[in-house]
Amino acid sequence: MPQLVDPADALVQFQQAIAMDAIPLQPCELDPSIVVCLDKPNGKVRFTHLDLDGRTVTAMVMLVAGEHRGGIPCFDIGYAVPKPFRGQGRAARLVAQAIREMKHGLGRAEFETFYVEAVVGLDNAASQKVAAASLASKAVPTRDEYTELPALQYSTKYETRRLSSV
Numbered sequence: 001m002p003q004l005v006d007p008a009d010a011l012v013q014f015q016q017a018i019a020m021d022a023i024p025l026q027p028c029e030l031d032p033s034i035v036v037c038l039d040k041p042n043g044k045v046r047f048t049h050l051d052l053d054g055r056t057v058t059a060m061v062m063l064v065a066g067e068h069r070g071g072i073p074c075f076d077i078g079y080a081v082p083k084p085f086r087g088q089g090r091a092a093r094l095v096a097q098a099i100r101e102m103k104h105g106l107g108r109a110e111f112e113t114f115y116v117e118a119v120v121g122l123d124n125a126a127s128q129k130v131a132a133a134s135l136a137s138k139a140v141p142t143r144d145e146y147t148e149l150p151a152l153q154y155s156t157k158y159e160t161r162r163l164s165s166v
Helices: 007-019 090-108 125-134
Strands: 034-039 046-053 056-065 074-080 113-121 140-143 150-159
Touching: 007 046, 007 056, 007 074, 034 090, 046 090, 056 090, 074 090, 090 113, 090 125, 090 150, 113 125, 125 150
Parallel strands: 074 113
Antiparallel strands: 034 046, 046 056, 056 074, 113 150, 140 150
């Protein structure tokens, strides 16, 4: 039976890559206590924000460049927290920090607005709670574009903090 993409699968891969020093991580600009990895799997820009305890991933947020909406960039978001760290608000905190970093970075790149969208399975109450608190309190019923399974779509348009030129 098909399932929605599970960001927890990517979390396991990132944890393994970190253990082998196989991926470049850099501290975020606004909050250096979290790190980010920028890559382009399948040709799409992906920002992966990680909260680490030493070399252990305690939360992960991925923002992947998706289809533009009316010329405005849209990022698909996914997040995961390993089982020992769940129920502590880590996903919601890291989503908020990752969006803050995106607003800052895209503002520097002179983008004025962007969207963030989450598509969450109907059976994933924990992710629905994070999306409702972090992105949009109301979800729109939809179908996952890959599996055609029923899901909920949460979407928000963000304004960047444009830096004035000196």
